[in-house]
Amino acid sequence: MSQSATLLVIDDEPQIRKFLRISLSSQGYKVVEAGTGAEGLTQAALARPDLVVLDLGLPDMDGQQVLRELREWSAVPVLVLSVRASEIQKVEALDNGANDYVTKPFGIQEFLARVRALLRQAPQASTTASALSFGPLTVDLAFRRVTLDGIEVALTRKEYALLAQLASHPGRVITQQQLLKDIWGPTHVDDSHYLRIVVAHVRQKLGDDPTAPRFIVTEPGVGYRLIGPEQG
Template identity: 70%
Template sequence: MSGASQSILVVDDEAQIRKFLRISLVAHGYRVLEAGSGREGLALAAEVRPDLLVLDLGLPDMDGKELLAELRRNSQMPVLVLSVRAGDSEKVLALDGGANDYVTKPFSIRELLARVRALLRRPAQPGEPPGTVCCGPLAVDLDGRRVSLDDREITLTRKEYDVLVALARHPGRVVTQQQLLRDIWGPTHVEDSHYLRVVVGHLRQKLGDDPADPRFIITEAGIGYRLREHAP
């Protein structure tokens, strides 16, 4: 079992969804808590401090993004949004608002479990030295500002390096286009997505990463990019 001693809080107003998730997660060794409303979820999150929050956006007493904003005032626990809202704008708002990942309903339980494992695997100690992030043969040395592939150093432009580091700081997590453009090009360029596409294209060429079957950089269409935690 993969989740021994790890606790997950499911906040969703649909009892059948909560039951399905509870059965699936418990079967994989996780401890599961449930809340059917936003206020109940916030109270449980503060009291129990679970390792992960699975959050529906359509709650009866508040929008899930409101819950997320309130949670982020004093907690950095990983949050996986699970919602019927499939629009790119909803995903971007949730991810920019502090969600770590986003899965739409109906969903594959295998995919959801993989996303859960990825979020729980990541260390969450603030202030810890970043060190080196590895994705199979790709290594990003955040302290030494070096990138190597198969133990061979790769020469990147400043923007290529900055994009790769932004993804490497959050392995397995989607980083939105707006966030990358804002952080790397500045707030006046948040709509200039072609800048980002060009840099990611050059970065993939240097890493030998096929965009149709990527080993390293995954495109989340209309939303952003994420770096695999483990290369296939």
């Protein structure tokens, strides 16, 4: 990875962003900035950075949530930069998909070395696709937006979570238990009626006939899969 890489800095402190911008730019990197979690997720989709530097203490949402949402659609390396120094916070960030963790205050030379190491490890991370298309249906995982024939489909949080999970594994059967665990939590793995109701609502909104599905196929007794026009 050359030093023309693009780095996204998500931090609500203007002085930290300025310091990192100057330090990273001096090394030849292009720097994109965001002061909130929502802005950071948007910039991650638009700028397609090669690496994300993420603060955990953001004004609109916790950095751990930003990390979880980013990992729904992107494998870009993430370097957490935070005042939170506890082992619990570090472990949570790494479990949520962070690649490295640096605590504030920090030494810039060590920080730059960690940036270089992460860029070497994942040179193709920025090519991850965020918008997945299945014929007339498009699921944009970055912007949490679903369109059918170019028209946005209004989905509830659970309905979107179901469709996003299926779209992330096109053509693959996702078991009922896995969907229930991921969407409702591990205490609901036997509540299959929750899942049936949400699937029915999504099908209705997509105009998808369960007897001749264009998108969501039921695998009886197992789970569901999402198909495109070329699949059966």
